[in-house]
Amino acid sequence: MAKIKVEKLTKIFGPHPEQGLRMLDEGKSNADIRETGQAVGIADVSFEVEEGEFLVVMGLSGSGKSTLIRCLNRLNEPTRGHIFIDGDDITRLDRQALLKLRQTKISMVFQHFALFPHRTVVDNAAYGLEVQGLDADERRRRANEALELVGLDGWADSYPGQLSGGMQQRVGLARALAVEPDILLMDEAFSALDPLIRRDMQHEMMQLQQRVKKTIVFITHDLDEALQVGDRIVLMKDGRVVQIGTPEEILNNPANAYVERFVENVDMSRVLTAQSVLQRARVVAFPNDGPRTVLRKMADENYASLLVVNRDYTLVGSISAEVASKAVKDGVEHIESLVEETPSVTPSESLMNVIGILADWRWLLPVVDENNKVLGVVTRAGVLTALAENNDTSDSEAERSDAA
């Protein structure tokens, strides 16, 4: 069962939401509805979040992502639709049950931190526990644990005003983690931080997630961030879901022109992995091959070098045409002694790193699994072609939409 299941969720702002709903059902546009004084926050949004998943909701400002995340703990009251958490429809909870849910099950991290300036760091972190009515010792103990988790032990008795932005957001995170919720809602949590700190925080957040295993719904307007942290991404526009998928799915198969335009500015070398440019090694050499055999294999496939593998395809190294032809003249029987040590990458290596290795390595770059077994090769030409192709599609798309 999904941890969170959102079903046809709609939020209309304004004095007469039912009028907005009716117009929505008649297929009227957001602009038409806005003329009546109602505003569409989100419309018929459905998706599921699995236990322990890091789900990113991405969209530009006004796309409804903030409205959506606030519906999940009913800071925004949904106009229509259902939200199931662990199978219970939380849109039906009465006020007491809702407060209980917010106190224990779902907590939130805010874009501008929203720390209480009149409370010390530890009292901020303990806020949720205080609301639950826990006694002071217990609060302090658990708040300190949470602070330790985010690397802020030692700052407990400072005030938020004395901390840098990145540290303040750690307090925000500690406040959310201290109540030990199942679900973390993160509303543009890193957007207010400067880029370097932001990257650190993303990184730490991912590491933290490995340890605490929360179900996370993370809002951002930054695709690079979404691709970096998200297990899956929900792309939103005008209050509607445009596409849901893993980062790779979204990049490789944009659902429509809108997504494509979004994706076109991404630095592909960060996103694509060795897997995406993997080629079959059409031919390989074995350690007991003779140099003539090796040369003929190269000639057949027009390679300037060959990978040398054992019979079970585990990597030994490589041999170049130069070395092989010299060996023929020298009358070497087996190439075993001539094999050069060779760098290798795993399929999940980013293209950026692959490019780095290929700058120093002229021959075929083997891609190996965890047992050092060769899965295929990456060539300089293959990498360049992949990057060029991705740029091509975005360029032609841009031209098309410019023309339109």
Place this chain on the structure above:
Amino acid sequence: MIPSVPKFPLAHGIDVALDWLTHNFSWLTQALSHAISAVIDAIVAGLLFVPPWLLIIIVAAVGWRVAGRRVGIFTALGLLFLWNLRLWQPTVETFTLVLISTLIAVAIGLPLGIAAALNKRTSRIVMPVLDFMQTMPAFVYLIPAIPFFGLGAVSASVATVIFSTPPTIRLTALGIRQVPGDLIEAADAFGSSRKQKLFKVQLPMAVPTIMAGINQTIMLALSMVVIAAMIGAGGLGGEVWEAIQRLEPGKGFESGIAIVILAMILDRITQRIGRDSKVASAH
């Protein structure tokens, strides 16, 4: 040519209403008056029982602690000067009147301000009433106060309370309303009840603004003392009133300056209480 429209009987109506109220409720207000009067007399007697030099040291020490050395020294010199002018007793009387009035004003103003901040309808009712209270010339209140509470300090403090409560109400409401929206949202997101939100977030955040309101209330209460003296409130206002009636400008200025000094001491000390809170320093 001008048709003679009969005069709207506003004054008559108010008189009749007040007569009725006096007739039916004066037993209650008179009893209240005795009680308040007893409290005021007790405080005055208590403060006068302490030797002036000791009281000056205590107040100056409080000023020093709360607002720093300069305010402490100023307080000591100012009070010594008042003592020297032989105005010690009226100063104590006036201070007591201001103290009682302010306590009552805060006791009424704080809850009303909170209610006005949290509830739009309350706010719509309270705000015009505040306009009325603040713009009505203050001594108009004195006239009906006398039949209810009799001549003297109690009537004066009732009129003072009416005149000086509005800033506390207004600034309490303002302080709560201007708590940043994302902090309210954070409080809600962690499942705070309305009461928890008020006491853990809204009121603590509003403290500097509320203190500014209380400071204004104290200043307004002080400005009422001369007017209140017209109905026998005594104190420094009584000295001024006497000087007016006897045409003694020197004595009038003496008492006037005494009021100014007392006002400055109270202002400097109470201003600092709000400014020093954590919220204010975080901004």
